[in-house]
Amino acid sequence: MALASGVRFAPRALLRPWALLRGTTLGRTEPAAGGGGDGARRFGSQRVLVEPDAASGVAVMKLRNPPVNALSLELLTELVISLEKLENDKTFRGIILTSDCPRVFCAGLDLTEICGRNPAHCAEYWKAMQELWLRMYLSSLVLVAAINGACPAGGCIIALSCDCRVLADNPKYRIGLNETLLGIIAPFWLKDTYVNTIGHRASEQALQLGSLFPPAEALQVGLVDQVVPEDQVQSTALSEMARWLAVPDHARQLTKNMMRKATADRLLRQRDADTQNFVSFVCRDSIQKSLQAYLEKLRQRKG
C-alpha cells in the first residue's frame, strides 16, 4: 500500500484470499436501505458489511459472523479484502469498525479453526490472522473501533490495531487478552501491541492474569479512549473520526508508520517461525485438550 510519499506500509504478502471466497458474495454492491446516491451504496461480503459514505470519506465496516463474530478463516479473509478495497479507493480516509452481532464485538479466534484440525490448516489460519493484523496495524486509513459488545482476546487485538477505541458502557462488554486463562500464550506481536497501548507493567500484569477489563477499568488502564452510553457509541466514533481526519493525511500516515513500523517489522522478520511456533504449540495434545474443554464449557454455559 503506497502512501502519497511513496512510503510503503505492509507488503502484499497475502495468502490467496480470493480462493477462499468461492460461493460468497464479496464485491456485491447494493443500495443501503433507504439510500439513494453513490454515498449510500453499501458493499461487502457475507461476513463483512461495508456502508460507505463517499461524502465524508468514511466507511462503516460491520462484522457479521453470528453468533459471536469468531474470527473464522473466512471472516479474516473477507476483512482483509474489504480493507484493501477501501484503501485502494481514494475516496476513503477512514473506517469505523463495529459489530453487527448483538452484545459481542468479536469473540476472538474461532476455536473451531484450531481444535481437531491438522497442522496445515492451523498454519493457514494463523497466517491469515497475521495478515489481518499487519494490514490493520499499518493501515494508511484512520481506523476507529466502535466496540459495541464483548471484546476478548483476538477481538481485543482487532480493536488494538485501530487508531482509536470507543467502548459502550456495559459491564458485560469486557475487553482484554485472556489467553492465559485458556492455557494459551499471546505471541510476541500481540504482546507488543498490548505494551504499545497500555505500557509494560500494565501489560505484564494483565497478560499473566488474563484480565478482561470492564469499561471503567479499560478506560483507566488506557485500553480504550472513550467509554460512552451504548446508544452513543456510533456518534462518538464519528466525532473521534472527525478529530483524526482533521490532520493532513500524509503527516498522520507517516507518523503512524513511524510509531508502528518497528513492531510490525518484528513480525515480518519472523513470520514463518511465528507460524511454526503457533502450529506446534496448538497441535500439542495437552493444548488441544484444554481448548476442547474450553469450547465444551462455552457450549454448556448456554443452556
Ligand SMILES: CCCCCCCCCC/C=C\CC(=O)SCCNC(=O)CCNC(=O)[C@H](O)C(C)(C)COP(=O)(O)OP(=O)(O)OC[C@H]1O[C@@H](n2cnc3c(N)ncnc32)[C@H](O)[C@@H]1OP(=O)(O)O
Ligand atoms: C509460544 C508459542 C506461541 C503459541 C501461540 C498460541 C496461540 C495464541 C493465540 C492468541 C490469540 C488469540 C487468542 C484467542 O482469541 S482465543 C479465543 C478467546 N475467546 C474467548 O475466550 C471468548 C469466548 N467466548 C465468550 O466468552 C462468549 O462467547 C462471549 C464472546 C462473551 C459471548 O457470550 P454469549 O453468551 O453471547 O455467547 P455464548 O453463548 O457464549 O456463545 C455462542 C456460541 O458461540 C460459540 N463461541 C463463543 N466464542 C467462541 C470462539 N472464540 N470460537 C468458537 N466458538 C465460540 C459458543 O461455543 C456458542 O456456541 P454454540 O451455539 O453453543 O454451539
